[in-house]
Amino acid sequence: MKKSQKIFVQFGICFFVISLVGLLINNLTINLTRTGLGFNFNWLFKPASFALAEHPLPYSSSDNYAWALFIGWLNSLKVIVSSLMLATVLGTLIGFARTGKNALLSLLSAGYITIIRQTPLLLQLMFWYFIGFLGFKDNTFIHIKNIIKISNQGIELSGLTLSSEFSALLFGLGIFTSAYIAEVIRGGILSVPKGQWEAFRSLGLSEKKGLLSIIIPQALPAILPGLTSQYLNLAKNSTLAIAVGYSDIYAINDTIINQTGRAIECFLILLTSFLLLNLLICNCMEIINKTILNSRKYN
Amino acid sequence: MAKISSSDLKIMRRLVSGIVGMTILLTGCASPSQENSSxxxxxxxxxxxxxxxxxxxxxxxxxxxxxxxxxxxxxxxxxxxxxxxxxxxxxxxxxxxxxxxxxxxxxxxxxxxxxxxxxxxxxxxxxxxxxxxxxxxxxDGQGLMVKKDSGINSLEELANKSICVGSGTTTEQNINDAFESASLPYTPIKYQDLNQVVAGYLQGRCSAMTSDRSQLAAARSGFKNRKDHIILKDVLSKEPxxxxxxxxxxxxxxxxxxxxxxxxxxxxxxxxxxxxxxxxxxxxxxxxxxxxxxxxxxxxxxxxxxxxxxxxxxxxxxxxxxxxxxxxxxxxxxxxxxxxxxxxxxxxxxxxxxxxxxx
Structure with a gap:
């Protein structure tokens, strides 16, 4: 194909996409005007008149919708960050166990990954919530002095109280993502050439020392991009909170749509807030990635 | 604006008469009671x-x-x-x-x-x-169902307790209005559908569940021990x-x-x-x-x-x-x-x- 033809084809595709988007926007505007809706964000500052079970900052039902949405966003952030940490720790341990020399550990972790990866997340969340936490009934399941108490009302960890909805989501998301992270870690470790293993062993380094100072630093560049996409998936999966009754931003949005009928505005807000959240995660990972790559150059 | 040609006019006329005819036909079937016989x-x-x-x-x-x-x-x-x-x-x-x-x-x-x-x-x-x-x-009206052995008999006794509620409905708003006007604090546990509300309530996550009273009673009729649950007298909304x-x-x-x-x-x-x-x-x-x-x-x-x-x-x-x-x-x-x-x-x-x- 000639260059001029190529340009023409690309121009055509661009034109098609732009007109399609234009058509959709035009259609939306016409329909919104026809039904007397039209974009309007004034409702954001009207009282929400619904209560929330969990709010990291002070909240009452006389606060406005905007504040309720922000609380929802914080609730989302809270569960995402904590399950992200759980998933990373668990995933790393299982990834190591899977690649390690211990046959039993390797087998166990392979089984764990298989089971977790091959069942739907929604089902796992329901399991953790309705069978896991709520299955404890009224009597406390575990009660060790004042340190930890697990019941159907959630987890109490020396003064810190986690509701059963939050805990179910934390374990559900954390464990589900850990299986994927374990595979990412395994892939990273396997990407290091066999010669490197032989080299540190021949130098007389112990397995542990060799893994930490020779293998891991070389595996990290392969691990980080995969890890980032798992983190992003986790953030998006957190919207399944609605299935276990946790007041994340999606659940709050759902209520607001029903109360105000402002579906389009609400979905725009939802999209923007998730975009913000994921850009935050993405950029943090990018910084970590760059720091590690730079430190390698220095070595 | 473009001029309307005679053929266009003809089509339009046909369209209009068609629509009128259809309307007469449709309204004719739709309300048989318009004739004098009831x-x-x-x-x-x-x-x-x-x-x-x-x-x-x-x-x-x-x-x-x-x-x-x-x-x-x-x-x-x-x-x-x-x-x-x-x-x-x-x-x-x-x-x-x-x-x-x-x-x-x-x-x-x-x-x-x-x-x-x-x-x-x-x-x-x-x-x-x-x-x-x-x-x-x-x-009918929105009501609350509690376990009989909880000893709860009124809205006031549900203060500071968790209540299972279906999210995104007027139910959610009604329960909030009721507790707020009585200035009672409570914790709403919101689920997307009634089955989850029932599961959450039966599993003991909440002290009470709320929905229309007829629905509460109907849900209860499917419980294993339906005698162990009572619907409170308080009615939170009007549904005649x-x-x-x-x-x-x-x-x-x-x-x-x-x-x-x-x-x-x-x-x-x-x-x-x-x-x-x-x-x-x-x-x-x-x-x-x-x-x-x-x-x-x-x-x-x-x-x-x-x-x-x-x-x-x-x-x-x-x-x-x-x-x-x-x-x-x-x-x-x-x-x-x-x-x-x-x-x-x-x-x-x-x-x-x-x-x-x-x-």
Whole structure:
């Protein structure tokens, strides 16, 4: 194909996409005007008149919708960050166990990954919530002095109280993502050439020392991009909170749509807030990635 | 603007006449009641009443294992059939979804709708759904269900407790209004659908669950130990459920209205299925019992004014008993779906059911 033809084809595709988007926007505007809706964000500052079970900052039902949405966003952030940490720790341990020399550990972790990866997340969340936490009934399941108490009302960890909805989501998301992270870690470790293993062993380094100072630093560049996409998936999966009754931003949005009928505005807000959240995660990972790559150059 | 050519004009004319024709046709089928004959006469001629019901709500209208329909809404249909045809078995039940119900009336698929329908302005008005509503047969409203052994008996005792609620409905707002106006703190645990609300409540996550009282009772009828759960007396919203018919058919609407009033009035006067014959004898023997004689159709010719037989009240009570008997049969303490009478008591017993005089 000639260059001029190529340009023409690309121009055509661009034109098609732009007109399609234009058509959709035009259609939306016409329909919104026809039904007397039209974009309007004034409702954001009207009282929400619904209560929330969990709010990291002070909240009452006389606060406005905007504040309720922000609380929802914080609730989302809270569960995402904590399950992200759980998933990373668990995933790393299982990834190591899977690649390690211990046959039993390797087998166990392979089984764990298989089971977790091959069942739907929604089902796992329901399991953790309705069978896991709520299955404890009224009597406390575990009660060790004042340190930890697990019941159907959630987890109490020396003064810190986690509701059963939050805990179910934390374990559900954390464990589900850990299986994927374990595979990412395994892939990273396997990407290091066999010669490197032989080299540190021949130098007389112990397995542990060799893994930490020779293998891991070389595996990290392969691990980080995969890890980032798992983190992003986790953030998006957190919207399944609605299935276990946790007041994340999606659940709050759902209520607001029903109360105000402002579906389009609400979905725009939802999209923007998730975009913000994921850009935050993405950029943090990018910084970590760059720091590690730079430190390698220095070595 | 472009000029309109003659061929365009021709097409437009055809289109317009087509639309007009279609409209005439459609409106022609849609409201058979516009002719002078009422559906009431049609029902008599057909010798069968077609009643729209839900068929899925225990206590209101539910298809039993023997293939028969049972419930409060069903008994209302039976009462109409007894009043209009004189035989309560001459009813054809049409199970309808919530979306189908109003169209079914307007197109003439059914004669009457007795399907736990909330009486609202827009459904009643000509500019809205164009129905006409009979008297309210069940005052529903949002309620709370708790476990009996929790010792909770009122809204106040639920302060600082968790409550399972379906999210995104008016239910959520009503519960908040109720607690806020009583300035009681509480924790809402919100689920997306009623099954999850029920699961959360049964698993002990919440001290109470909230929904419409009839739904709570229906949900409870499926529990393993339904005697262990009670519905509190507090009612958080208004949901008056009433039978309905086509708004353009006054004759049928009036008959429907007074059949329900007859049920309520009979309860007020202590006339039941078992003592109706005695009451008729009593009225026949004592000409001074004027109101009773009018009510039972001995004097006054009230039934005829409605296009019914004068003794329609007697026929109705012989079939279904009075309102209280119907209620107790399907929603009473001994029934499968017990709901405390509350607002559904007679006006002189603390409820709101009242009948205008049979004069």
């Amino acid at each position: 559906r009431l006469d049609l029902i008599k001629k057909r010798n069968e009443l077609i009643c729209g019901v839900s068929g899925k709500i225990p206590g209101f209208s539910f298809l039993e294992s023997d293939g028969s329909y049972q419930g409060l809404d069903i008994d209302i249909c039976k009462a109409f059939a007894a009043a209009i045809i004189g035989d309560s078995t001459k009813v054809q039940y049409r199970p309808l979804t919530a979306a189908e119900r109003f169209t079914a009336i307007k197109t003439g698929d059914i004669d009457l709708l007795s399907r736990n329908t909330t009486f609202t302005l827009s459904r009643d008005s000509l500019g809205g759904n164009g129905l006409t509503f009979g008297p309210v047969v069940f005052h 459920l009433a039978p309905a018919s086509d708004g353009q058919d006054q004759k049928l609407g009036d008959a429907m209205r007074w059949v329900v009033f007859a049920l309520i009035s009979a309860e007020e006067q202590g006339i039941t299925k078992s003592n109706i014959d005695k009451k008729v004898q009593l009225a026949n023997r004592n000409p001074q019992l004027k109101p009773l004689r009018r009510f039972l159709g001995i004097d006054g010719g009230l039934g005829e004014k409605l296009g019914l037989s004068n003794d329609f009240v007697v026929k109705v009570i012989k079939t279904t008993g009075n309102y209280g008997e119907i209620y107790n049969r399907h929603l009473g303490q001994e029934s499968e779906v017990p709901i405390p009478r509350g607002l559904n008591e007679l006006y002189n017993k603390g409820g709101v059911h009242i009948s205008p005089p049979f004069n």
